[in-house]
Amino acid sequence: MSLNKSVFEENESSVRSYCRKYPVVFEKAKGSYIYDTDGNKYLDFLAGCGALNYGHNNDEIKGAVIDYLMGDNIAHAMDMYTEAKAEFIETFKTEILDKRDLKYRIMFCGSTGTNAVEAALKLCRKNKKRSNIVAFMGAFHGMTLGSLALTTDRTSRDGAGVSLDNVTFIPYESGFHTKLDSLDYLETILLDDHSGVEKPAAVIVETVQAEGGIYVASVEWLKILEKICHDNDILLVVDDIQVGCSRTGTFFSFERAGIKPDMVTLSKSIGGYGFPMSLLLIRDELDIWKPAEHNGTFRGNQVAFVAAKKAIEYNVKHDLNADVTRKGGIVKDFVEKNILPLSEDISLRGIGLIWGIDFGKLANGGEIAHSIADKCFEKKMIIERAGRGDSVLKILPPLTISDEELKQGLEIILEAVKETL
Ligand SMILES: Cc1ncc(COP(=O)(O)O)c(C=O)c1O
Incomplete structure (x- = not known):
């Protein structure tokens, strides 16, 4: 039954955003689809902004969650020791960290990604006794x-x-600053005693800038960045909140570069089922927190631990990384063959199952991307924009999407692009 939206419009803060782009009332969701209260079915190419890598209501994860709830197992425990947390840690360590020869302490932060970033900032500053941090233009x-x-x-x-x-x-x-060698510039800042820039405690980087417009850093660039940090006693933090958890075809997005960050932030799909969870991975000797020095009530959603453990098992069992890389090839081939030929001012960037079709070089590129996203929604697909002027159409489906659904979504985008241009 159609639901009146006035309850939201009259009572909820004007800060609300996604609901303005997709102005229907959602009710159910399964796999790659969301259903509204009128029974319309929408293909989800937004996937909770990266929180739903395993799809909506994934049956294998759901089963573990229901069993846990039905057993009256503990749901809230702050950071107390629980069985659910122990099992998550053991699974994460054996299936993810050990297999990649990564040794990190795990800090469970408040429930959203920004909490892990805040913890990383504090801990870097505390370790290095410096306040400045280097971040990148386009970062989120x-x-x-x-x-x-x-x-x-x-x-x-x-x-x-x-x-x-x-x-x-x-x-x-x-991409955006092609004329400037940013790492050369970073070294100059660090080495020039007249640079006027305070030496940073850390550099924080997304290996793929997602909200910034889907810019994929090269392996070579990431390796040089790591070396500059090491050579200059600066910590390297990788923010893997959006592109971690297999989004790029490896569990951690930095694996392809063979680098070992000092700290890593993870959130969104680590919770497996869209449940809030966030963690900071810390190189052992940097874990100099005093007990309770960074605290929070919701640092241990036990149901999220259960889902997170099952999600890792699902990931490994279904060889998700290989599947993501293969499906990424489907996206690339389709867009290169069908959409890029429509204008030489359209470009494509991406890796794994995060891709951006950039309309920014076209006059009114932002409006064009806006119109395409709106047309996709009319055609029952949810897709978001990103980047400068919001001119990049962002393809971010659940990693579990079937080939047919993926192709169907790409056809919808193609139709919308053709109708708009
Ligand atoms: C790379 C990155 N870091 C941090 C965040 C913040 O996460 P949250 O919105 O859960 O606080 C996001 C959210 O989109 C993100 O993409």
């Missing part, structure tokens, strides 16, 4: 004040109400 790291200081888009920053400082921004590798 969250909305609380520390993370927001690292986040670049004007709309987000305008909401702060205080100065956002102790951060030095430098250009990212590819």
Whole structure:
């Protein structure tokens, strides 16, 4: 039955955003689809902004969650020891960390990604006794004040109400600032005693800038970045909140570069089922927190631990990484063959199952991308935009999407692009 939207419009804060782009009332969801209260079925190419890598209501994960709830097992325990947490840690360690020869301590943070970023910032500053952090233009790291200081888009920053400082921004590798060698610039800042820039405690990087417009850093660039950090006693933090958990075809997005960050933030799909969960991975000797020095009530959603454990097992059992890489090839081939020939001013960037079709070089590229996303929604597909001027159409389906669903979504995008151009 159709539901009146006035309950939201009259009562909810004007800060709401996604509901303005997809103005229907959603009710059910399964796999790659979401259903509204009128029974319309929408193909989901947004996937909870990366929180639903395993699809909606994944049966294998759901089974474990229901069993846990039905057994009256503990649901909330702050950071107390529980069986659910122990099982998650053991599974994460054996299936993810040990297999990659990664040794990290796990810090469970408050329930959203920005909490892990805040914890990383504090701990880097505490270790190095320096306040400055280097971040990249185009970065998105969250909305609380520390993370927001690292986040670049004007709309987000305008909401702060205080100065956002102790951060030095430098250009990212590819695309937007092609003329500037950003790592050469970083080294110059560090080595020149007249650079005027305080030595940073850390560099924080997304190996694929997602909200920034799907810019994929090269392996070579990431390796040089790691070396500069090591050579200059600066910590390297990889924010894997959006592109971790197999989004790029490896569990951690930095695996392809063979680098070992000092700290890693993870959230979104680590909770397996869309459940809130966030963690910071810390190189052992950097874990200098005093007990309770970074605290929070919701640092241990036990149901999320159960889902997270099952999600890792699902990931390994179904060889998700290989499947993501294969499906990424389907996206690339389709867009290169059918959409790029429509205009030489359209470009494609991406890896695994995160892709951006960039309309930014077209006059009114932002409006064009907006119109395409709206037309996709009319055609019953949910898709988001990102990047400068919101001119990049962002393809971010659940990793579990079938080949048929993926192709169907790409056909919808093609139709919408043709109708708009
Ligand atoms: C790379 C990255 N870091 C941090 C965050 C913040 O996560 P949350 O919205 O859960 O606080 C996001 C959210 O989109 C993100 O993409």
